[in-house]
Amino acid sequence: xxxxxxxxxxxxxxxxxxxxxxxxxxxxxxxxxxxxxxxxxxxxxxxxxxxxxxxxxxxxxxxxxxxxxxxxxxxxxxxxxxxxxxxxxxxxxxxxxxxxxxxxxxxxxxxxxxxxxxxxxxxxxxxxxxxxxxxxxxxxxxxxxxxxxxxxxxxxxxxxxxxxxxxxxxxxxxxxxxxxxxxxxxxxxxxxxxxxxxxxxxxxxxxxxxxxxxxxxxxxxxxxxxxxxxxxxxxxxxxxxxxxxxxxxxxxxxxxxxxxxxxxxxxxxxxxxxxxxxxxxxxxxxxxxxxxxxxxxxxxxxxxxxxxxxxxxxxxxxxxxxxxxxxxxxxxxxxxxxxxxxxxxxxxxxxxxxxxxxxxxxxxxxxxxxxxxxxxxxxxxxxxxxxxxxxxxxxxxxx
Numbered sequence: 001x002x003x004x005x006x007x008x009x010x011x012x013x014x015x016x017x018x019x020x021x022x023x024x025x026x027x028x029x030x031x032x033x034x035x036x037x038x039x040x041x042x043x044x045x046x047x048x049x050x051x052x053x054x055x056x057x058x059x060x061x062x063x064x065x066x067x068x069x070x071x072x073x074x075x076x077x078x079x080x081x082x083x084x085x086x087x088x089x090x091x092x093x094x095x096x097x098x099x100x101x102x103x104x105x106x107x108x109x110x111x112x113x114x115x116x117x118x119x120x121x122x123x124x125x126x127x128x129x130x131x132x133x134x135x136x137x138x139x140x141x142x143x144x145x146x147x148x149x150x151x152x153x154x155x156x157x158x159x160x161x162x163x164x165x166x167x168x169x170x171x172x173x174x175x176x177x178x179x180x181x182x183x184x185x186x187x188x189x190x191x192x193x194x195x196x197x198x199x200x201x202x203x204x205x206x207x208x209x210x211x212x213x214x215x216x217x218x219x220x221x222x223x224x225x226x227x228x229x230x231x232x233x234x235x236x237x238x239x240x241x242x243x244x245x246x247x248x249x250x251x252x253x254x255x256x257x258x259x260x261x262x263x264x265x266x267x268x269x270x271x272x273x274x275x276x277x278x279x280x281x282x283x284x285x286x287x288x289x290x291x292x293x294x295x296x297x298x299x300x301x302x303x304x305x306x307x308x309x310x311x312x313x314x315x316x317x318x319x320x321x322x323x324x325x326x327x328x329x330x331x332x333x334x335x336x337x338x339x340x341x342x343x344x345x346x347x348x349x350x351x352x353x354x355x356x357x358x359x360x361x362x363x364x365x366x367x368x369x370x371x372x373x374x375x376x377x378x379x380x381x382x383x384x385x386x387x388x389x390x391x392x393x394x395x396x397x398x399x
Contacts, residue, residue: 012041023120031288034109046253084113118159168349176341197384204305216276234298
């Protein structure tokens, strides 16, 4: 058998699309579009995820001859934007110790807080041994180039134990998730709430209908190509409303590419009066066989509750009709809780290469993770469900 060779790749174009996607399918049989070769490639090729924006692609591949047997999507970063795992306290600690915090190495699907990160490994290989080897190569790379840390965000729970066993520290945060427990319709789902919250949701949905707006879902090939250009306009306008905090990451070119290469994974929810192709507001979601993710939205009208309808209620109704098992509505959570989204643990894995820094953070993590587990339980205990409805319990985070 040929010896393994490690190569660092500065773009997805240097890696074989067919082989990458074959490894991804083996790792995520239900599909994981945010880690697909085309998705990551178009982030780079569109100018969205590039060095001038603070993201340098730095993917690690393990090869046997000309065969790619394992790969880790990685990015060298000069800031913490677009991660949604908020490490400002770590950056402050580094400053107090007189250490540089940036650059850092990050493994994730850029600007998408989506669970599922892992090394993609050929199942014919020893996954634990390959994970350990790749982490050793990453550490050597970071030390050689004076990179402060490596960080794997929103990790796949099935892969996390391998990386933790190889020396990574686990940090638990929380995110929102809706679960389909066998609902036959939105009304069936609505019945899971207590009477007060059922009235609230009905009132919010009625306000949109009374304004003369209908929300129409369009999935995959149903989406007119030009409507993704309009979606970019909504996205850009919404980001602009928040000024310097608008977090506008994706270029128009990414939406152009999505209209051709990524459309099969997309679902648009168009709020309109008349023609769905002439929306007054719209949200963009991404789907796999059994999962829906909410990503972006925007509106040309200022209407109370329209955001809830376009981004939460209409996607939930569509997910139920399609037999989708879960819906991740995106970052943030407080306003989502009362609309049926449970708090769920999300684990990130880290290595810091200064012993003083790592010693302090590793001592802090167990207590912080225990507090987060308690917070998740407390949040979910207050959700406005009926006494008879037993929502899925949050899984225990990997410690």
